[in-house]
Amino acid sequence: xxxxxxxxxxxxxxxxxxxxxxxxxxxxxxxxxxxxxxxxxxxxxxxxxxxxxxxxxxxxxxxxxxxxxxxxxxxxxxxxxxxxxxxxxxxxxxxxxxxxxxxxxxxxxxxxxxxxxxxxxxxxxxxxxxxxxxxxxxxxxxxxxxxxxxxxxxxxxxxxxxxxxxxxxxxxxxxxxxxxxxxxxxxxxxx
Amino acid sequence: xxxxxxxxxxxxxxxxxxxxxxxxxxxxxxxxxxxxxxxxxxxxxxxxxxxxxxxxxxxxxxxxxxxxxxxxxxxxxxxxxxxxxxxxxxxxxxxxxxxxxxxxxxxxxxxxxxxxxxxxxxxxxxxxxxxxxxxxxxxxxxxxxxxxxxxxxxxxxxxxxxxxxxxxxxxxxx
Numbered sequence: 001x002x003x004x005x006x007x008x009x010x011x012x013x014x015x016x017x018x019x020x021x022x023x024x025x026x027x028x029x030x031x032x033x034x035x036x037x038x039x040x041x042x043x044x045x046x047x048x049x050x051x052x053x054x055x056x057x058x059x060x061x062x063x064x065x066x067x068x069x070x071x072x073x074x075x076x077x078x079x080x081x082x083x084x085x086x087x088x089x090x091x092x093x094x095x096x097x098x099x100x101x102x103x104x105x106x107x108x109x110x111x112x113x114x115x116x117x118x119x120x121x122x123x124x125x126x127x128x129x130x131x132x133x134x135x136x137x138x139x140x141x142x143x144x145x146x147x148x149x150x151x152x153x154x155x156x157x158x159x160x161x162x163x164x165x166x167x168x169x170x171x172x173x174x175x176x177x178x179x180x181x182x183x184x185x186x187x188x189x190x191x
Numbered sequence: 192x193x194x195x196x197x198x199x200x201x202x203x204x205x206x207x208x209x210x211x212x213x214x215x216x217x218x219x220x221x222x223x224x225x226x227x228x229x230x231x232x233x234x235x236x237x238x239x240x241x242x243x244x245x246x247x248x249x250x251x252x253x254x255x256x257x258x259x260x261x262x263x264x265x266x267x268x269x270x271x272x273x274x275x276x277x278x279x280x281x282x283x284x285x286x287x288x289x290x291x292x293x294x295x296x297x298x299x300x301x302x303x304x305x306x307x308x309x310x311x312x313x314x315x316x317x318x319x320x321x322x323x324x325x326x327x328x329x330x331x332x333x334x335x336x337x338x339x340x341x342x343x344x345x346x347x348x349x350x351x352x353x354x355x356x357x358x359x360x361x362x363x364x365x
Binding site for chain 2: 044045046047048049084085086087088090091168169171174175
């Protein structure tokens with residue numbers, strides 16, 4: 001009887017010791033948007049500008065031990081942009097840039113999440129801006145600190161693929177084509 | 192008579208005069224343009240030229256501090272002497288302060304100054320839209336003061352030439 005009891009406790013403990021990943025087999029179910037950040041940077045005649053989006057909503061389901069089941073959906077309000085300078089910000093809601101009246105949000109929806117290591121994941125999905133959809137791959141790093149967890153990643157897209165900066169702005173010798181996006185997503189609902 | 196400006200001093204005087212006139216024209220013109228690729232291009236040219244001019248002004252200041260200019264004529268009244276000297280040093284101050292205010296304005300507006308798109312200058316102030324418009328005001332006001340002082344400076348030189356018939360104007364020509 002006592003031997004059976006000990007074994008019942010000892011086996012899971014042994015399993016945890018051997019597979020520490022199982023110890024934090026917690027599923028995150030949301031995003032703390034107040035602490036998260038979506039920033040971007042671009043170059044204008046050799047000058048780097050840093051912008052960000054203040055408003056977005058995110059749905060997330062992510063269990064680090066089962067990345068294949070993860071799903072991420074992000075909607076970014078284009079009108080909440082800070083384009084890096086006051087004059088750029090006042091311009092970019094315009095038709096040639098984001099056409100925020102007709103395309104108020106940019107969407108990202110994951111298609112697959114794969115793990116490279118316990119900290120490194122590849123987040124693949126479709127990014128839609130201004131009606132143009134293209135596949136993007138975002139390498140992300142999971143950082144856990146006590147009860148907190150966050151995903152950090154950067155990826156680059158070409159603005160002209162999405163019709164961002166049309167007409168006279170299509171000239172990439174002024175505003176360069178690559179836009180680097182930096183995401184910092186604070187996960188919530190772990191447990 | 193006798194005492195002369197160095198060739199370097201004469202060269203710097205006229206190069207900087209022509210460059211400043213062009214920069215001011217470009218600056219006021221660009222200020223009136225709508226936000227567009229052309230405006231961004233011209234603003235960047237203005238900043239690149241501004242950094243270059245700032246370096247030339249520093250060189251000129253250094254030259255001035257190490258090379259005594261020819262003195263005014265002994266007959267010049269004390270007040271006139273003082274006014275001439277005050278205007279000269281104010282002109283140096285403005286030639287230094289105007290590009291500096293432009294550099295700071297650029298940083299405050301969120302744009303680091305990158306000389307010729309290659310050499311980044313440090314941002315001495317953080318991005319701050321309010322400070323940016325104040326520095327724009329300052330940059331424009333300093334330029335208007337410069338125009339007034341240059342007009343007075345040139346007027347005084349013409350007075351020496353046409354009324355006093357002395358060499359104060361011609362000695363900066365050759």
